[in-house]
Amino acid sequence: MAPEVHDHTGSEVDGASEYFKNNPDPKQLSKHESLAKEFIQYHLETDSERRIAIVTSGGTTVPLERQTVRFIDNFSAGTRGATSAEYFLQAGYAVIFLHRQFSLLPYSRHYSHSTNCFLDFMDESSDGRVLVAEEYQSKMRRVLKQYQHAKSNRLLLLLPYTTVTEYLFELRSLAQLMHPVGERALFYLAAAVSDFFIPLDRMEEHKIQSRGGGKGQGSSTKLVIDLDPIPKFLKTLVDNWAPKGSMVVSFKLETDPDLLVSKAQQSLHRYQHDLVIGNLLTTRKWEVVFITRHDEHWIRVPKARRSKSFSGVADMVGLADTKREPEQPDLEGGTVTEGMEIEALIIPELKHIHDEVIAERRSNGGALISN
Numbered sequence: 001m002a003p004e005v006h007d008h009t010g011s012e013v014d015g016a017s018e019y020f021k022n023n024p025d026p027k028q029l030s031k032h033e034s035l036a037k038e039f040i041q042y043h044l045e046t047d048s049e050r051r052i053a054i055v056t057s058g059g060t061t062v063p064l065e066r067q068t069v070r071f072i073d074n075f076s077a078g079t080r081g082a083t084s085a086e087y088f089l090q091a092g093y094a095v096i097f098l099h100r101q102f103s104l105l106p107y108s109r110h111y112s113h114s115t116n117c118f119l120d121f122m123d124e125s126s127d128g129r130v131l132v133a134e135e136y137q138s139k140m141r142r143v144l145k146q147y148q149h150a151k152s153n154r155l156l157l158l159l160p161y162t163t164v165t166e167y168l169f170e171l172r173s174l175a176q177l178m179h180p181v182g183e184r185a186l187f188y189l190a191a192a193v194s195d196f197f198i199p200l201d202r203m204e205e206h207k208i209q210s211r212g213g214g215k216g217q218g219s220s221t222k223l224v225i226d227l228d229p230i231p232k233f234l235k236t237l238v239d240n241w242a243p244k245g246s247m248v249v250s251f252k253l254e255t256d257p258d259l260l261v262s263k264a265q266q267s268l269h270r271y272q273h274d275l276v277i278g279n280l281l282t283t284r285k286w287e288v289v290f291i292t293r294h295d296e297h298w299i300r301v302p303k304a305r306r307s308k309s310f311s312g313v314a315d316m317v318g319l320a321d322t323k324r325e326p327e328q329p330d331l332e333g334g335t336v337t338e339g340m341e342i343e344a345l346i347i348p349e350l351k352h353i354h355d356e357v358i359a360e361r362r363s364n365g366g367a368l369i370s371n
């Protein structure tokens with residue numbers, strides 16, 4: 001079980017603590033804590049300079065019943081998190097991947113879901129053996145090598161959760177277990193976390209009946225759901241859970257371009273962490289904005305390298321940019337090749353910022369600096 005968070009007077013410090021008191025530990029928590037402890041210890045012992053990224057990924061569910069049949073969910077498939085984890089591994093980080101169960105995973109994401117079904121990549125040879133079809137050989141070899149490298153060097157730990165409560169318990173434990181990693185720890189909070197939940201004491205035990213049976217629902221066919229806010233845990237993470245000197249990167253998701261930058265700036269100001277990466281639902285695969293205390297910096301996939309996206313709206317690219325900087329011209333020729341993943345641009349830039357943060361925090365003797 002995770003240790004309690006206390007301030008210097010020994011009393012509990014935040015709204016998040018109430019939340020933890022009122023909700024039971026997830027069943028998997030102690031097993032996950034042992035796995036994470038072992039993983040962190042292994043990297044501390046084998047490479048004193050190894051950086052470890054906690055990548056959170058996917059949606060969180062909000063159960064409506066204790067014996068859960070129905071739940072509230074959100075859109076996130078975990079593409080951002082799974083893709084980013086691969087680029088973190090490529091950049092030399094070890095990664096603890098805290099993900100919504102059954103959302104996309106690093107490496108296997110290339111061959112899952114109906115758009116990329118692994119069976120479509122296979123063929124049968126004349127002697128009845130199953131093979132990878134010729135045209136997919138080189139990409140599959142590349143992905144397989146990267147996967148095997150991560151696996152054989154114990155660089156990737158996969159930890160699943162389902163509900164928002166499980167997510168919060170797991171994140172708190174991981175942050176506390178990361179203390180010995182200090183400024184080499186990086187938190188990359190890409191999961192789409194619910195802001196609302198039903199407290200346990202108001203939650204039905206059994207399946208809510210559609211007619212007549214639901215407690216408090218009378219014979220009505222309407223279902224009225226009364227949700228409480230979940231305390232924003234980002235401040236608690238920054239102030240109390242995460243190792244001092246570690247780098248915390250959160251995401252801000254909006255749908256209205258006029259709000260994105262100001263909301264991301266507010267979030268940075270309120271939670272006092274290192275970086276907010278802002279994204280719009282409709283353009284998130286092609287552009288993001290890095291918000292630090294002094295800067296609004298847009299990262300965009302060059303036009304000719306933008307992959308097609310069902311949910312994307314190409315005309316919205318640039319609309320949230322408060323500086324209205326003109327798009328960078330495309331690289332020579334502008335030939336459409338394999339679509340570029342924006343995480344291929346985000347993670348190297350983040351690593352560069354992390355280099356600077358580490359250097360500065362070390363030269364300050366571990367003291368926190370402002371951006």
Ligand code: PMT
Nearest residue numbers: 076077078079080190192193230232233234250251252253
């Ligand atoms: O998975 P994909 O389909 O690829 O989509 C990726 C993504 C759009 C989900 C991802 O890029 C992203 O933006 N993730 C964060 C979404 C989100 O929760 O945004 P928000 O604006 O609601 O929350 C902002 C921050 O507050 C988040 O860092 C979150 O961790 C934090 N938060 C949220 C809820 C809560 N109760 N407490 C918090 O501290």
